[in-house]
Amino acid sequence: MKSLxxxxxxxxxxxxxxxxxxxxxxxxxxxxxKDILISVVRAIIQLIIVGYILKFILHANNLILTIVSTTVIxxxxxxxxxxxxxNSKRKIWNSVIAILVGTYITLGILVLSGTIKPTxxxxxxxxxxxxxxxxxxxxxxxxxxxxxxxxxxxxILERLALGSDIKTACFPxxxxxxxxxxxxxxxxxxxxxxVNLPGMMSGLIFAGVNPIYAIKYQIMITFMLLSxxxxxxxxAGYLAYxxxxxxxxxxxxx
Amino acid sequence: MxxxxxxxxxxxxxxxxxxxxxxxxxxxxxxTLTGPSGCGKSTILKxxxxxxxxxxxxxFYQDRDIAEIDPIQYRRKVSYCFQQPLLFGKTxxxxxxxxxxxxxxxxxxxxxxxxLRLVDLDHSYLDKKKEELSGGExxxxxxxxxxxxxxxxxxxxxxxxGLDDQSKEIVHHLINDCHEKGTTILQVTHDQxxxxxxxxxxxxxxxxxxx
Numbered sequence: 001m002k003s004l005x006x007x008x009x010x011x012x013x014x015x016x017x018x019x020x021x022x023x024x025x026x027x028x029x030x031x032x033x034k035d036i037l038i039s040v041v042r043a044i045i046q047l048i049i050v051g052y053i054l055k056f057i058l059h060a061n062n063l064i065l066t067i068v069s070t071t072v073i074x075x076x077x078x079x080x081x082x083x084x085x086x087n088s089k090r091k092i093w094n095s096v097i098a099i100l101v102g103t104y105i106t107l108g109i110l111v112l113s114g115t116i117k118p119t120x121x122x123x124x125x126x127x128x129x130x131x132x133x134x135x136x137x138x139x140x141x142x143x144x145x146x147x148x149x150x151x152x153x154x155x156i157l158e159r160l161a162l163g164s165d166i167k168t169a170c171f172p173x174x175x176x177x178x179x180x181x182x183x184x185x186x187x188x189x190x191x192x193x194x195v196n197l198p199g200m201m202s203g204l205i206f207a208g209v210n211p212i213y214a215i216k217y218q219i220m221i222t223f224m225l226l227s228x229x230x231x232x233x234x235x236a237g238y239l240a241y242x243x244x245x246x247x248x249x250x251x252x253x254x
Numbered sequence: 255m256x257x258x259x260x261x262x263x264x265x266x267x268x269x270x271x272x273x274x275x276x277x278x279x280x281x282x283x284x285x286t287l288t289g290p291s292g293c294g295k296s297t298i299l300k301x302x303x304x305x306x307x308x309x310x311x312x313x314f315y316q317d318r319d320i321a322e323i324d325p326i327q328y329r330r331k332v333s334y335c336f337q338q339p340l341l342f343g344k345t346x347x348x349x350x351x352x353x354x355x356x357x358x359x360x361x362x363x364x365x366x367x368x369x370l371r372l373v374d375l376d377h378s379y380l381d382k383k384k385e386e387l388s389g390g391e392x393x394x395x396x397x398x399x400x401x402x403x404x405x406x407x408x409x410x411x412x413x414x415x416g417l418d419d420q421s422k423e424i425v426h427h428l429i430n431d432c433h434e435k436g437t438t439i440l441q442v443t444h445d446q447x448x449x450x451x452x453x454x455x456x457x458x459x460x461x462x463x464x465x
Contacts, residue, residue: 155340158396161335162330162356162399164356246307248307249326250304250306250307
């Protein structure tokens with residue numbers, strides 16, 4: 001395990017990698033130098049703080065602290081997913097419900113089936129992985145929903161004009177948006193091991209775990225992410241499409 | 255009075271589209287609305303169809319403010335036909351089954367065949383893909399989609415624009431048949447023939463008012 005330790009000097013030298021992106025930004029006049037520096041400083045500060053908090057929580061091994069940690073992760077993921085919704089009438093609770101339900105159902109199945117133990121050491125990193133992937137899926141769902149409402153505006157109006165309720169009028173849009181949201185996870189599941197060696201599997205192999213065990217964990221994570229992103233996208237889609245209508249069931253595009 | 259527009263104005267981001275529009279329709283009326291492009295004719299139809307709401311003023315349907323009527327039930331009685339309709343799904347059948355689906359009813363094939371015949375189409379068209387239809391056939395399918403359950407008011411937004419003479423004649427025949435059976439018609443048109451034959455004509459100005 002000692003071979004995994006990264007010295008402060010090594011970290012400092014690795015900073016040269018950041019200089020590469022700053023150099024590209026400067027040469028190509030992308031105007032991203034400030035953004036890159038801010039993102040690097042933020043990443044360092046956030047990770048140091050989270051490292052100490054995690055050390056404390058994992059050591060305390062307390063159920064309430066574990067629940068609070070997962071709630072904080074879920075809320076952050078929801079806030080970020082909500083920011084990606086282009087609809088001016090977006091509602092944060094749509095994202096909170098979608099990510100909270102998707103995460104806790106998936107987590108519940110994993111704990112009840114004995115796949116993971118209800119300890120902070122296992123629950124917190126898994127929650128982060130689930131909520132992170134759901135955040136991306138929910139954000140994509142919102143974006144696809146917005147694009148579809150603009151592209152297929154007349155089709156929806158025609159259905160409404162025939163006396164359809166808003167849910168039936170939006171079925172084609174909902175299907176398209178949920179499919180878009182789930183596609184990256186499905187594509188990633190198709191190519192796992194062939195194109196990308198996921199972080200958790202690589203980490204376990206790095207740490208000296210038998211690759212067969214690492215692969216079993218990765219299979220579990222692939223199943224888990226498929227379930228979580230489907231749940232998150234479906235719930236978010238079915239909640240968010242209503243934000244495009246007023247109380248008279250009229251389509252309102254901002 | 256079946257329908258009454260009372261001092262209707264409509265604005266989009268401070269831009270006036272309609273200003274102080276008032277008129278009414280009695281049962282079995284056939285009112286034709288005309289005016290220059292962009293004067294707000296289609297907006298009037300969308301307001302009457304409750305697809306948008308007026309900025310000021312009230313629309314009454316059978317003496318009730320339409321803002322107080324369930325919009326879904328209202329739109330089934332006051333049916334709006336688009337100028338360039340979009341057929342949805344894959345086939346003609348997908349379009350003609352839709353009005354039954356939303357009412358949770360089985361398809362009434364007798365009614366469908368009767369309307370198809372009325373617009374010079376037949377049963378075999380049900381399986382046709384929408385891409386295989388001509389512009390005139392698409393418009394006819396879209397119209398009968400609105401008429402499978404006879405509306406009280408039919409709103410026609412330049413439905414014959416761009417159609418050949420034969421399709422135009424078939425569409426006129428369908429609209430007249432619908433009117434004879436008791437449906438009130440409010441149509442928007444630029445078509446000279448339709449303007450000449452209009453029994454009740456209303457003109458709009460470029461400023462979005464009635465002339």
